[in-house]
Structures are given as structure tokens and as C-alpha cells.
Amino acid sequence: MNRLFLLIVFVLSVVTAASAQTYDPATTKVAIVPIINDSADPWQELKDKQKAEGAKYLVEALTTRGFVLISSEEVGKAISKLTIDFNDDEQRTRANLFRIGNECGATLVFFVVIVESKQTTNTSLLTSRTNGFATVKIWLVDASKQEAILNAVKLQGRSTGSGLVPGKGSERQVVAVRNTINDILKAWLKPYPVKKG
Numbered sequence: 001m002n003r004l005f006l007l008i009v010f011v012l013s014v015v016t017a018a019s020a021q022t023y024d025p026a027t028t029k030v031a032i033v034p035i036i037n038d039s040a041d042p043w044q045e046l047k048d049k050q051k052a053e054g055a056k057y058l059v060e061a062l063t064t065r066g067f068v069l070i071s072s073e074e075v076g077k078a079i080s081k082l083t084i085d086f087n088d089d090e091q092r093t094r095a096n097l098f099r100i101g102n103e104c105g106a107t108l109v110f111f112v113v114i115v116e117s118k119q120t121t122n123t124s125l126l127t128s129r130t131n132g133f134a135t136v137k138i139w140l141v142d143a144s145k146q147e148a149i150l151n152a153v154k155l156q157g158r159s160t161g162s163g164l165v166p167g168k169g170s171e172r173q174v175v176a177v178r179n180t181i182n183d184i185l186k187a188w189l190k191p192y193p194v195k196k197g
Helices: 003-018 044-063 072-081 094-104 169-189
Strands: 029-032 108-123 128-142 147-160
Touching: 029 044, 029 072, 029 094, 044 108, 044 169, 072 094, 094 108, 094 128, 108 169, 128 169, 147 169
Parallel strands: 029 108
Antiparallel strands: 108 128, 128 147
């Protein structure tokens, strides 16, 4: 078994254990803390695209399952009022996430940090395959119960381009963020089917 497979198994085991508690999406308010990108990549536009893609995935994953999202403006006001700065690694705590949830009336609080990102290219005689990688860390807490569901769970995921149409490596790095968040949350989201129509 390779390292990536073992990491996915570990994440699934952690989330499965935490998923014993289920929620009624229609009555569960959720706050999404703005994503932080700690990647050492100097290209700010890429980092901003990764954050936007991660936030887009979270919004889609939760709203299509019926969860009630608190507006980003309200979450931002709560963070400002509490004078929390998540650019400071020491402030990335469950306690601060509990405070944000309580301040804006959210039961669940999500927080994502993009730890690192890179790209590689595998070239053969006829094809060139571009791979984008992203390492992501996720916190998910129940602010109403002061409990962590996911506590800084970390995983590296990837996005692989077609051998014939490889695409830009930067695009693959953006998609890799979405894929990694999905891999971490897949087991937790399983009890909540996507609503049709």
C-alpha cells in the first residue's frame, strides 16, 4: 500500500468515528471561515484561485445537501469582533472556532488551510501528464457542543491531467484543492444526500 492510500484510510477512519453524530441540514446553521493559503508558492493569483475553488466546493457541498449557510459577511464580522487572526498559526484553535460559531449563531464551523501545493510532469514518448498536488488541513467543529468533529485533519490530494491534453499545471493545482477537501469530507458528508431539483 502506498502512502497516499494509507493517508486516505486514516482520514476515513477518523471521519467515520466522528460521524456518529448526524444533523438535520434544514435546521443546522453552518459558518465557513475564510480559507488560508500557507503555500510557499510565490504566485499570488494561483493562491487566490485555490482559496476560491476550496470555498466554492464547500458552499456547493453544503447547500446542495440542505445545510443553512451563514453569510460570509456575518462570519467576517464575527471574526473581526473577536479580533481573531487566522494568519497567526497559534490562533488556529478549536476554541476560536467555537467562539466564532457562538458569535454568529452557527452550529457547525468549517476552517480550511492549504498547507502546500506543487506540480509535476510525467513525460513519455507520446504523452505528457501534468499532476497538481495540494496538501490541505481541515477543522470541523460543533460550536453548540464545544466538540471537534475533525481536528486539523491533514491530507495530500492531487489532480491529474489527461496524457493527451495535460492542461496547465497551475489549473491542476487548483483542482487538487477541491479534490483534497472532498477526500477529507467524503465520509462525513455521506449521511447527507444531495437534494434533487
